[in-house]
Amino acid sequence: MITSVIVTFLIAIAPPSAVRTWDNPNDAGGVIRIAWQLSPDDSIIDGYEILRLTEGEKESKSIGFIGRSRNCYIDDEAEDKLRYQYQVAAVKDTIRSYSEPSNFAQSSAQWFNTERINVLVFAGIFIFLILWFITKAKKGANLFVRRIAGLSAVEEAVGRATEMGKPILYVPGLSSMDDVATIAGLNILAEVAKKTAQYETKLIVPNRDPIVYTVAREVVKEAYTQVGRPDAFNPDSVYFVTDSQFAFAAAVDGIMTRENPATNFFMGYFWAESLIMAETGAATGAIQIAGTDAVMQLPFFITACDYTLIGEELYAASAYLSREPLLLGALKGQDFGKAIIVGVLLFATLVALLLNLPVLNLF
């Protein structure tokens, strides 16, 4: 014990050096980064203590401790208007060896996140493409959209329900209104509701989210009005069930077995309940058309449903069903955006391949 104390006192540990400080970039302020060169005795010390001196004050105070082999620290308790100077001390038991003071640094908030400039550039190109194709569509250009089996089957599915005298069940997903998939689901609901209004087929729309319920109700009501059948709209056909995930699944399963719909639509975002609902629907013998951007649920829908809109097909549905030139133009722009991404990926893959294959020895 005595020996170790004597040894500790005899060992003079070298301090860290080259302490640098700077404002943390692309943030809301209040953060300063500190970096230093490790002490030559890094392997034997306990760690580093960081001390901060506010300009105009006489005494610095300890703001943190970090283990050995680490050469940076983030001070997230800085005030934007103050200037700070930092010192880093190598610590071994009770011994401290202080570095030279750093430069003065001041934190500040930024008005633009430069790390996201690539996103901004791509978004700009993408928006330009969409607007360009919309302008083209406005001028009457013929825009080809490939056949989507699931959407082509909508007419057939509604017709089948009408012939059988059975209702159509439409589930606009279980997510809330801030999910794009839900909005896409409601866009398709508008087109389906127009057809059910024309054919006088009963439509059932159970909802899990109260806001989605309110919007879905208005969508259906408006669709009935647009085709000149406001009298055929039944306010009781669109209703809120519960916000509990599996209670909702149980309720939808109950509707399927009691009402025995001829067609089931599942359009929106789904979680684990997707298979419970889709398998029950398959057991009742209904035609089922599903569409979701929930990648994990897609295999379940593909297995249990007759048609499935995979990912982006869900977003394309309203343009496909309505055949409105503006929407088709936007769809075309979206496809070209995807083509750019594919091109960039192929180019990057090629470059990576040329760099990493020694046999080619091109770079």
Added chain:
Amino acid sequence: MKRRIPLAIVFIFGVLGAIPFLVPHRIIQDADNEFRNSVLRIIVAFSLVLGVGSIIRHHYEKIRRKRENWQYSYVTLISLVITAIIGLFGGIEANGILPTRFLVPFTKYTFHFDIQTLYTNIMVPLGATMFSLLAFFMTSAAYRAFRARNIEATILLFSAFVVMLAAVPLVSRVFPKLSFFSEWILTVPNTAAKRGLGFGIALGSMATSLKIILGIERGWLGGTQ
């Protein structure tokens, strides 16, 4: 006017929603947080009233018109009222003005019916029961998916067979290379397909958002006119 006001609101808040992604300044971030945390919560609270109103109206109509299985609507409405009373006046854990804990006479046990007890002992097991059905549905779905009807289904069957076998400790011990092959299936073809879907979904989502913000897509308003 009925359409222009919602479209203007969507445009303003759509653009405002995108700005915080690019601007890290505290003023913008605080305003964004305020909208997301406070304003949205207030809207959701109001929407709950609409939801409850819908439940009551739906089941009241069912009882009034004596539709099929109308008796069950009484169960829903009575449960709704009782739960609401217990929740509003009994507090979450029996800390409200309504007493929700009683000592059972001649015993040392207490009877609880506070909202937390109801939730833990009724809602949670019922939810778990529904969730457990998934295992059976998954089996029947797997049987349907794995029938080798064509070349794609056969590849699917083979891949699934390899992945499932490799997950069995004994098999992976006997055939160590099977684990690598299974890992390759998951990390290469499977991930490639998922990423392809991801690109499409991200772009589709962005395009749909843009169409809604610019008022091109109006299906959510009920139509295009």
